[in-house]
Amino acid sequence: MKRHQHNGIAYYTFESLDRFDELIHAITTRHGGISVGRYSSLNLTTGTGDDPAAVGENLERVCAALNLRRADLVSPNQRHTANVRRIEQTDRGQVYTGYDVFVTNQPGVPILLRYADCTPVLIYDPVHRATAVVHSGWRGTVQGATRAAVEALGREYGSRPADLVAGIGPSIGPCCYEIGEEVANAVRAAFDRADELLPVRSGKSRRHLDLWAANQRWLAEAGVRQIEVAGLCTACRVDEFYSYRIEGKTGHFGAVMALRHD
Numbered sequence: 001m002k003r004h005q006h007n008g009i010a011y012y013t014f015e016s017l018d019r020f021d022e023l024i025h026a027i028t029t030r031h032g033g034i035s036v037g038r039y040s041s042l043n044l045t046t047g048t049g050d051d052p053a054a055v056g057e058n059l060e061r062v063c064a065a066l067n068l069r070r071a072d073l074v075s076p077n078q079r080h081t082a083n084v085r086r087i088e089q090t091d092r093g094q095v096y097t098g099y100d101v102f103v104t105n106q107p108g109v110p111i112l113l114r115y116a117d118c119t120p121v122l123i124y125d126p127v128h129r130a131t132a133v134v135h136s137g138w139r140g141t142v143q144g145a146t147r148a149a150v151e152a153l154g155r156e157y158g159s160r161p162a163d164l165v166a167g168i169g170p171s172i173g174p175c176c177y178e179i180g181e182e183v184a185n186a187v188r189a190a191f192d193r194a195d196e197l198l199p200v201r202s203g204k205s206r207r208h209l210d211l212w213a214a215n216q217r218w219l220a221e222a223g224v225r226q227i228e229v230a231g232l233c234t235a236c237r238v239d240e241f242y243s244y245r246i247e248g249k250t251g252h253f254g255a256v257m258a259l260r261h262d
């Protein structure tokens, strides 16, 4: 990924998605906002106790940096599912609860999902000009939220997996994501060769979960060949992102994607 700074807002983009002029996308950081304390500073959620006025200003700043209108944002309260919602022009400004995968082919309708360790997956079909944004923590990953996104792009817009360009964004990495047996068993139930996704650190008994490899697996098995993995761990990089695992009650950064108006 490439880091950008614009009017004090720091954000990342996937180099593989940067080449499409019709696409706006970003993974925001914690830098450039007005939230204070544990939320410092570019927190994009009101769901963990931050001042709503500060979050509102932060959203305004992100939208200004990306040349989007805040009133157009579709910004759901995600719920760790693999449920898919197709977004239309009439959905501008709406908040939907109970979905973790959003697809659209409508220009000017930016989709913003929020993260603090869960994995953002952004997918673009340059042939049909359709996008998908996925929120995939361990629950979404074992439920195949990323696979559901590829399937939805195919069903709704005729996307072919071989045309898709996918980015797996910053999230808690295999270095830091120690898990219990319950989660390990859910991974074993969801994936063949699950041990590859459940590394053990030397001298330790508990397994770690590799969310990046697991989401890459869903994409590859669905036929997606162009996959960029950020390889940025939110728990290693609390200087840059928010991490629930490290910080407990904290803010959220965002993944935003939109098709430009013609």
Ligand SMILES: [Zn+2]
Pocket (backbone or CB within 6 Å): 172, 173, 174, 175, 176, 177, 233, 234, 235, 236, 237
């Ligand atoms: Zn780490």
